[in-house]
Amino acid sequence: MIQDIAPHTYDPMYHDQTPKEEDYLLHYEYNKVMLLREGDGCRLPTFRDLRGEGDFDQSAYYLFSIDSRAYFLVTDMSMPEFGGYVMEPLTIFRSFSPLHQAFAGITGSQIYRWRQSRRFCGGCGREMEPSHKERAMVCPGCGQTEYPKISPAVIVAIRNKDKLLMSRYARGSYRRYALIAGFVEVGETFEDCVRREVMEEVGLKVKNIRYYKSQPWAFSDTEMIGFTADLDGDDTIHLEEEELSEAGWYTREEVPDYGPLISVGHEMMKAFKDGKI
Numbered sequence: 001m002i003q004d005i006a007p008h009t010y011d012p013m014y015h016d017q018t019p020k021e022e023d024y025l026l027h028y029e030y031n032k033v034m035l036l037r038e039g040d041g042c043r044l045p046t047f048r049d050l051r052g053e054g055d056f057d058q059s060a061y062y063l064f065s066i067d068s069r070a071y072f073l074v075t076d077m078s079m080p081e082f083g084g085y086v087m088e089p090l091t092i093f094r095s096f097s098p099l100h101q102a103f104a105g106i107t108g109s110q111i112y113r114w115r116q117s118r119r120f121c122g123g124c125g126r127e128m129e130p131s132h133k134e135r136a137m138v139c140p141g142c143g144q145t146e147y148p149k150i151s152p153a154v155i156v157a158i159r160n161k162d163k164l165l166m167s168r169y170a171r172g173s174y175r176r177y178a179l180i181a182g183f184v185e186v187g188e189t190f191e192d193c194v195r196r197e198v199m200e201e202v203g204l205k206v207k208n209i210r211y212y213k214s215q216p217w218a219f220s221d222t223e224m225i226g227f228t229a230d231l232d233g234d235d236t237i238h239l240e241e242e243e244l245s246e247a248g249w250y251t252r253e254e255v256p257d258y259g260p261l262i263s264v265g266h267e268m269m270k271a272f273k274d275g276k277i
């Protein structure tokens, strides 16, 4: 999965520090990221690459570290016109190499979206300021503190003996098969969310809900919590057509192999195909 970056080590803690030349600079504009073209591909630029493009020491916001290299967000800059810089859609990180840089690039975008959406206090309207102690935005007027947005969502592999339930989304550009998933509501346990989402989207009951693995999924500011479950009773699917265009029961042979398994949903589909869950 996209966060499985061993032997590299991700350090999520906030450190109040300024960038060194070898640290990485992440610059986003809406749903695009600035990359540096190199050979046939692209890579994340460092502060050394952007030397001479401006003084970023004051505006660079510490994001996280991987091994001994830190990653910083820089918002108030424009892309250099020369030197091979390009703005690429964030979906590039679904198939970016090396994997730890894909993880860094998409994880940084989650902090970028949070910073952009917390520029002003929702309580009193004052301009928010970054905390120097933790990853938070603080209002100098009323003291309101905002932490990064992380929305929990469940995803569930539903088994019916030797078959797996797979579906396709009705909207958006994603056309591959997927498992049933949905955001956790206020006051809801993960298990209750699994039962509710499955009933809403395909009209089925499930039992034996078991935790599988979790996964940070920065593409949608989400923490995915994966579960397996078994069908309980009638296997007739009643599709919620607002959400899904199709859903059905598929044998292990019919479950597709989508190659690199960056998401927990695809990892569970592959695990079912291989007879592991």
Ligand SMILES: [Zn+2]
Pocket (backbone or CB within 6 Å): 121, 122, 123, 124, 125, 126, 139, 140, 141, 142, 143, 144
């Ligand atoms: Zn305020």
